[in-house]
Amino acid sequence: MALLTVTGLTKMFGQFRALDGIDLVVRAGTFHGLIGPNGSGKSTLLKAIAGAHAPTSGSIRFDGMDITGSLPFRRARAGLSLKFQIASIFPELSTYDNVLLALQARDGLPSLLGSRTRRILDAEAMAALDRFRLTDRADDLAGELSHGQQQWLEISLALASRPKLLLLDEPTAGMSPEERRLTGELLRPIRSYCTLVIVEHDIDFIKNLCDHLTVLDQGRVLDEGSVEQIERxxxxxEVYTSRV
Structure with missing residues (x-):
């Protein structure tokens, strides 16, 4: 069953055509990778799906609804979450309070104003930290975490809203090989409750994680299929290896 369907999506920046008639289908319960040379439109496509960029033409359907013109917060309420490449956390709050704030925001303003929510949400917050191996850093300031740990924290924040679809833009950028390996291990369990679309340059990482790949080049879909099909x-x- 298709959770996300993108049809004929085009995005113009002045005279520059960043996306040129993109068609994309993401099935529920899958991990779908977007790969391609630098400047091929991968991040632009994610931002268009999330509502950060308004498409020039084309359509986006999510979970049976046309969200082409929907505001980002409405897409988030429908179950779509995006993590950008640069981590966006609250560095002067503790790691625990970052997660707690994300959980409170999920439940709206009354939850943010109620002090009782810390006790009510404590078990869920600790479980979210444990899921990304951050339990022992719960009381540390988020700004003191390593680069990789900050990325894991933001993924945890993106999952706090219990999205149906998580969009990740180069989550392993700047990570060590060991951190990249651990990131793959930490992401695999979310498949049971969340579909994933991920942009990534580390080919080995994405091959080991994803079921299906879409390859972009110059704003167009070059090819799509299973990892094995794309490898062949x-x-x-010819295009990807010469331009990445």
Whole structure:
């Protein structure tokens, strides 16, 4: 069953065509990778899906609804969450309070104003920290975490709203090889409750994580299919390996 369907999506920045008639289908319960050379439109596509960029033409359907013109907060309420490449956390709050604030925001303003929510949400907050191996850093300021841990924290925040679809833009950028390996391990369990679309340059990472790949080049879909099909694709090999 298709959770996300993008049809004929085009995005113009002045005279520059960043997306040129993109078609994309993401099935529920899958991990879907977006790969391609630098400047191929991967991040622009994620932002268009999330509502950060308004498409010039085309349509986006999510969970049976047309969200092409929906504001970002309405898409979030419908179950769509985006983590940008640069971590966006509250560095002067503790790691625990970052997660708590995200959980409170999920339940709206009354929850944010109620001091009782810390006790009510404590078990869920600690479980979210444990899921991304941050329990022992719960009381530390988020700004004191390593780069990789800050990325894990933000993924945890993005999952706090219990999204149906999580969009990740280069979550392993700047990580060590060990941190990248751990990131893959930490993401795999979310498959049981959340579909994933991920932009990533680390080919080994994305091959080991994703079921399906879409390859972009110059704002267009170059090819799509299983990891094995993309590995055998001559046109992908010619374009992708020469420009990444």
């Amino acid at each position: 694709s001559i046109k992908v090999r």
